[in-house]
Amino acid sequence: MEVDVAVVGGGPAGSAAATLLAGAGRSVVLIDKATFPRDKCCGDGLTVLALRLCERLGLDPGGIPNWQPVNGAVIHAPSGWTAKFPLPAGSGQFAAVVPRSELDAALLDLARQAGTDVREDSALTGIRIDRTSTTLDVDGIGEVATGAVVAADGMWSPTRRALGLTEEGYRGEWHAFRQYVGDVGPAGTALHVWFEADLLPGYAWSFPLPGGRANVGFGVLRGGRVPIGETGAIWSGLLERPVIREVLGESVVPEGRHTAWPIPARITSAVLNHGPVLFAGDAAGATDSLTGEGIGQALLTGVLAAESILAGGPADSIGPRYRNAVKRELVTDHRMSMTLQPLMSNVTTANGVVRLVGATEWTRRNFARWLFEDYPRALVVTPRRWRHGVLSREGAYRPQPHHP
Ligand SMILES: Cc1cc2nc3c(=O)[nH]c(=O)nc-3n(C[C@H](O)[C@H](O)[C@H](O)COP(=O)(O)OP(=O)(O)OC[C@H]3O[C@@H](n4cnc5c(N)ncnc54)[C@H](O)[C@@H]3O)c2cc1C
Numbered sequence: 001m002e003v004d005v006a007v008v009g010g011g012p013a014g015s016a017a018a019t020l021l022a023g024a025g026r027s028v029v030l031i032d033k034a035t036f037p038r039d040k041c042c043g044d045g046l047t048v049l050a051l052r053l054c055e056r057l058g059l060d061p062g063g064i065p066n067w068q069p070v071n072g073a074v075i076h077a078p079s080g081w082t083a084k085f086p087l088p089a090g091s092g093q094f095a096a097v098v099p100r101s102e103l104d105a106a107l108l109d110l111a112r113q114a115g116t117d118v119r120e121d122s123a124l125t126g127i128r129i130d131r132t133s134t135t136l137d138v139d140g141i142g143e144v145a146t147g148a149v150v151a152a153d154g155m156w157s158p159t160r161r162a163l164g165l166t167e168e169g170y171r172g173e174w175h176a177f178r179q180y181v182g183d184v185g186p187a188g189t190a191l192h193v194w195f196e197a198d199l200l201p202g203y204a205w206s207f208p209l210p211g212g213r214a215n216v217g218f219g220v221l222r223g224g225r226v227p228i229g230e231t232g233a234i235w236s237g238l239l240e241r242p243v244i245r246e247v248l249g250e251s252v253v254p255e256g257r258h259t260a261w262p263i264p265a266r267i268t269s270a271v272l273n274h275g276p277v278l279f280a281g282d283a284a285g286a287t288d289s290l291t292g293e294g295i296g297q298a299l300l301t302g303v304l305a306a307e308s309i310l311a312g313g314p315a316d317s318i319g320p321r322y323r324n325a326v327k328r329e330l331v332t333d334h335r336m337s338m339t340l341q342p343l344m345s346n347v348t349t350a351n352g353v354v355r356l357v358g359a360t361e362w363t364r365r366n367f368a369r370w371l372f373e374d375y376p377r378a379l380v381v382t383p384r385r386w387r388h389g390v391l392s393r394e395g396a397y398r399p400q401p402h403h404p
Contacts (some may be wrong), residue, residue, distance in 0.1 A: 003117070005309060006146040008124050008159050011283025012041065012050075012295050014152030015107035016302030021150075022115035024310050030108075030116050031138050033123035037105035041178050041261035044103070044215045044297070045070075045191070045207050045399055046096045047372035049296035049347050053303065057110055061093075061397060064102045069189045070095040072368055076243060079351045082360030084190075087367035092395030095372050096189065097207040097215060103295075115141075119338075124153065125161045126292035129275050132389035134335050139346065148318060149277040150305045154297070155264050157283035160227050172262025174292045175228050176219035176246065177235050177265065177269065179258035184214045185249020192247050198226060204238060208245060213255070214248070219263065219292050224345070230363035231260070252299075267297075267334045272326055273319035278305040288377070290337035290344070296373055300329060300339045320354040329376075338376035368390075 005021050006012045010032035022028040032038075037340035046054070054061075061067040072086040073095075088093035113117045117143060126137035127149070136144040151159035162168050184206070194204040196218075220226045220240060226234060235258060238244060245252075262284075264270070270285035272278065280286070280301035287294030308322035342351045358365040369375070375390050376382065 001027065001141060001143070001165065002145045002148070003029045006031070006144050007150045008136070009105055009153035009281075009283070010034070010036065010101045010118065010120070011152060011154060011281060011298060012107055012113070013283070013298035013302040014150060015111045016053065016057060016105070016299045017150040017152060017306040018111035018116040019107075019114045020303060021309060026309070028116045029144060030118045031124060031136075031141070031144075032123040033121070035120045036108055037101040038396055039073075039259075040100040040104060041176070041219055041259040042100045042243070043176075043178060043205055044097050044099050045205075045293065045295075046098055046103075047296050047373040048094045048395055050299055051093050051096060053217045053296065053299040054107070055396040056297070059106055059110060060095070064098060066099050066102055066210050067126065068097040069093050070097060070208065071346070072191070073371070074190050074192045074267050075309070075354055076192065076194040077351045077354035078195050078347045080243065081351070081358075083364060085283070085358070085364045085371070087368050087372060088365075088395065089171060091330060093371070094374060094395040094396035097191070097209055098216075099209065113296065124158050124162070124187060127277070129277070131399055134261055134276050136188065145278065146262045146307050146314060147315065150280055150302065150309075150385070151277050151283050152302060153283050155262050155282045157279065159277060160271065160279065163274050163277065165274060169237035169310060171222060173222055173223055173265040173289060174219050174263035174287075175232065176214060176217055176263055176292060177258055177260045178217035179253050180209075180213060180255040181216050181239075181248065182211075182213050182248070182255050183251045183253050184208075184212050185247070185251065187247040188212075188214050191337065192353065194243060195350050197347045198234070198242075200225065200347065200350055202226075202271060203315065204244060206244070215231075216248070222262075233341065236369055248285060259286075259398070263287050263292045263294065265334070267326065269328050272323045276315060276318065278319065280305045280324045284326070288373075289334055290339055290340055290377070293373070297330065303328060304329065332382050333377035336381070359395065
């Protein structure tokens with residue numbers, strides 16, 4: 001098989017890249033080792049960054065059965081002090097919770113509709129780059145000759161490994177657990193975040209889903225106060241913690257088994273390209289280093305990879321163009337998150353931060369917009385991104401006015 005672009009991985013990063021590339025008329029094959037719908041260990045939380053990109057790609061929430069819009073967050077400080085952080089009402093969606101099995105299948109459908117040749121159950125097993133061509137070895141297909149590759153194959157990126165670019169022993173910056181639960185009590189219909197003292201700078205979450213369900217989990221920093229080997233024990237007692245039980249209710253029941261997965265947050269040091277191969281999403285370590293949110297970043301890097309390829313010019317200009325775009329869009333925000341992370345590592349300062357951002361209605365409203373990525377994390381230190389109205393934009397999927 002011969003194509004203009006091969007995309008490895010059909011998560012948000014790969015589907016975003018494929019949708020734009022195929023939509024612009026390029027011949028695109030997207031391979032994924034899984035058969036969709038497939039689960040992905042995740043909190044399922046969509047920030048407004050992710051939502052706006054979903055909307056730009058043409059995703060219709062109406063076609064996704066368990067799409068749950070969210071209108072704010074309840075944040076619990078280590079001290080137990082709690083505040084509600086409302087998101088703007090009536091001007092579109094600023095947050096949502098969507099099971100990844102449904103979200104990723106719907107995004108992949110968009111890529112298919114745009115003209116991508118989607119091959120499920122097709123794992124990448126090897127890659128060769130020479131002066132004039134790039135060839136992938138793919139289970140079930142054989143050889144795929146391509147002009148460019150978007151490697152969107154997740155945290156463990158087999159493409160990166162096949163190219164010999166994987167750092168031995170690297171297991172991600174964060175490690176996180178997730179469990180679906182049912183029969184949550186009334187308080188569990190809101191989105192909750194608990195900054196528990198033993199998890200800092202990590203946190204536990206309960207993200208609401210329709211039908212009295214929720215996605216519950218926690219994440220900890222690798223090398224932080226909890227050795228990764230002890231996280232299993234934390235999981236077994238998490239639902240019994242009084243502050244969490246109070247929200248989820250006494251009748252809450254776990255559904256199926258819990259899963260755990262690493263979260264890579266190292267966009268400043270990750271390999272972003274190798275010749276015609278562009279790494280996107282978790283394969284580029286693109287998650288936010290403060291919150292572990294990575295769906296918006298996966299969609300964004302997928303879009304940037306596609307735009308870098310579509311801009312044309314000599315083949316060797318694509319990699320530098322992509323690196324520059326990632327630097328422009330994500331690197332300062334990553335540094336800002338890294339600067340703020342120590343504040344949430346210590347119980348006293350974490351209590352102080354939650355008190356400070358929860359002090360007034362104005363701080364609560366604006367912190368919620370900042371937390372849910374309504375504008376870039378480091379907007380304040382990047383004047384080139386200041387635009388009129390950037391702090392008061394509408395959310396995604398704004399209801400359209402009715403014309404009689
Ligand atoms: C517990 C947990 C909670 C999280 N919560 C949130 C949250 O609430 N909100 C948020 O924004 N982010 C969250 N994240 C981060 C988010 O899940 C990731 O950043 C996001 O999934 C990255 O998307 P991606 O497209 O880069 O990769 P993935 O979604 O990982 O997709 C990679 C794809 O590559 C495919 N693949 C792998 N190997 C091969 C191969 N050899 N050949 C072909 N295909 C292959 C896989 O099958 C997969 O479909 C969380 C992460 C974890 C672990």
